[in-house]
Structure formats: structure tokens, C-alpha cells
Amino acid sequence: MKGIVFTEFLDMVEKKFGYEVVDHIIEKSELPSDGIYTSVGTYHHSEVVQLLMNLSDKVEIEPMVLLKEFGKYLFDTFLGQYPQFFSAHDNSFDFLMSIDNHIHVEVQKLYPEATLPKFDSEVLADGRMIMVYQSERKMAALAEGLMEKAFLHYDENCEVSKEVLKEDGSEVKFTISKK
Ligand code: HEM
The missing domain is CATH 3.90.1520.10 (H-NOX domain)
Known part of the structure; x- marks a missing residue:
């Protein structure tokens, strides 16, 4: 899975829940990347699943609710980075x-x-x-x-x-x- 998914996910967690929660979910997960992501890197999908499940445990919100929230967050990222895909349609x-x-x-x-x-x-x-x-x-x-x-x-x-x-x-x- 591309790094942009990870960097944006952790950005969202930081904005919504604070840096301590970012730290906590990285510590709790077993990450081959050690939680260090670049937007152009590629990482195993199971890393984002672990981060999501540990976030869900920590903040007591269903994983699917958090994933949908992340979709909303990611939309704005894509809109900012690839505006041509949006302006091509009305x-x-x-x-x-x-x-x-x-x-x-x-x-x-x-x-x-x-x-x-x-x-x-x-x-x-x-x-x-x-x-x-x-x-x-x-x-x-x-x-x-x-x-x-x-x-x-x-x-x-x-x-x-x-x-x-x-x-x-x-x-x-x-x-x-x-x-
Ligand atoms: C400009 C708009 C978009 C761009 C640039 C974009 C790009 C990407 C990228 C880079 C990934 C990650 C692939 C990977 O990590 O290996 C991804 C995954 C995904 N995209 Fe898009 N996407 C866009 C719009 C959308 C929209 C509007 C939807 C939904 C209707 C969508 C649904 C998904 C889903 C669900 C995944 C997760 C991978 C999976 O389910 O297998 N994307 N997209």
C-alpha cells in the first residue's frame, strides 16, 4: 500500500486525537516500517489494518466508522494534490x-x-x-x-x-x- 495512505492516516489521527494517540498506536502495532513512512514508499497493507484496530481500541470508536472518516479526510488530500481529476467533471x-x-x-x-x-x-x-x-x-x-x-x-x-x-x-x- 502506498505511503500516502499511511502519512495521511497518521496526519488525520494527529489532528483529531492528538500526537500522543499517534505515538500510542505506533507503539502498540508490530510494524516492519517502525512507523516511519514516506508518501512515495510502499508498505504492507497489514500495517494500516493494525494502526486502525489499535486506534479503534484506544478511542473506542468502531474501525469502520474511523475508516469512513479517513475516506473523507483523504478526499481533501486528493483534491489538493490532483485537482485536475475533479475539475474534469461537473x-x-x-x-x-x-x-x-x-x-x-x-x-x-x-x-x-x-x-x-x-x-x-x-x-x-x-x-x-x-x-x-x-x-x-x-x-x-x-x-x-x-x-x-x-x-x-x-x-x-x-x-x-x-x-x-x-x-x-x-x-x-x-x-x-x-x-
Ligand atoms: C483524485 C482522486 C483519487 C486518487 C488520486 C486516488 C488514488 C489512490 C491511491 C494512491 C490509493 C492507494 C493504493 C495503494 O496504496 O496501493 C487508492 C486506494 C483506494 N482508492 Fe483511490 N484515489 C482517488 C479517488 C478515489 C475515490 C473517489 C474512491 C471511492 C469512491 C477511491 C477508492 C479507493 C479505495 C477504496 C482504496 C483502498 C484500496 C482498496 O480498497 O483496495 N479512490 N486510491
Whole structure:
């Protein structure tokens, strides 16, 4: 997993919970990296899982709630670093459609070692949008946070419903309706 995920995650923890909590979760986790990350480095996915679980224990908030919050935080990072991916579209559905066929394709070219999810997306005749998330890393909650911020960014009022297609969380179907 790319270092940007780790550096941003620890930044979020510091801003929301303070530096002591950052220190605590790094100490509690068994990290081959020793908790030292650079945004261009690549680290094992299990490191972020450990940091998330230890954060959840410490602050007594469900891991999936924290992961969704992290998605919202990461949206602003991406918006700041890659504004062209956002300005290319004037509505959230077009933007979300572009993740799998453009944004993550470019990310993969830049960072061949990146491990990205797959999204099967379509806009239905009734105006709703379906996004089926697939990834062995089971981070659909991260996607949900990113999506929610995308609706705000495009100034839309959308409702998202979720259906877990595989019990382990590796496949989740999102149905989005504009209100
Ligand atoms: C400009 C916008 C975006 C950029 C530059 C971007 C880039 C990235 C990068 C660098 C990673 C980490 C890959 C790795 O660590 O190996 C990642 C992971 C991920 N991205 Fe994106 N992304 C963007 C937008 C989105 C949006 C809007 C969504 C959700 C709808 C999304 C969903 C995810 C998820 C869920 C992961 C975690 C990996 C997994 O689930 O397997 N991304 N993305």
C-alpha cells in the first residue's frame, strides 16, 4: 500500500486525537516500517489494518466508522494534490465513473506497485448509480467516505445504500440516488 495512505492516516489521527494517540498506536502495532513512512514508499497493507484496530481500541470508536472518516479526510488530500481529476467533471456521477477507467488507471501507471480496488459502475435508466466495490483489502468504508465528500464537493444531495455481497467485505454494492 502506498505511503500516502499511511502519512495521511497518521496526519488525520494527529489532528483529531492528538500526537500522543499517534505515538500510542505506533507503539502498540508490530510494524516492519517502525512507523516511519514516506508518501512515495510502499508498505504492507497489514500495517494500516493494525494502526486502525489499535486506534479503534484506544478511542473506542468502531474501525469502520474511523475508516469512513479517513475516506473523507483523504478526499481533501486528493483534491489538493490532483485537482485536475475533479475539475474534469461537473457532477459526482461522472467523477465516480472516472475512478476505475481513468483516475486509478493513472495512479497505477505512476505507481505500478499500488494495490487498487475495482469498481463496476453504471448509471441506471432511473437516474440512480450503482458502484460495486471489489478488493481483497476490504476497505469499502474508505470508499464510502470518499464518495460522501464527492457529493459535497459537487454540491449535490445524494443518498447511498449499501449491500454486502461477500460477507468478508471484499465485495460491496453501493446504490446512489440523487435527492
Ligand atoms: C483524485 C482522486 C483519487 C486518487 C488520486 C486516488 C488514488 C489512490 C491511491 C494512491 C490509493 C492507494 C493504493 C495503494 O496504496 O496501493 C487508492 C486506494 C483506494 N482508492 Fe483511490 N484515489 C482517488 C479517488 C478515489 C475515490 C473517489 C474512491 C471511492 C469512491 C477511491 C477508492 C479507493 C479505495 C477504496 C482504496 C483502498 C484500496 C482498496 O480498497 O483496495 N479512490 N486510491
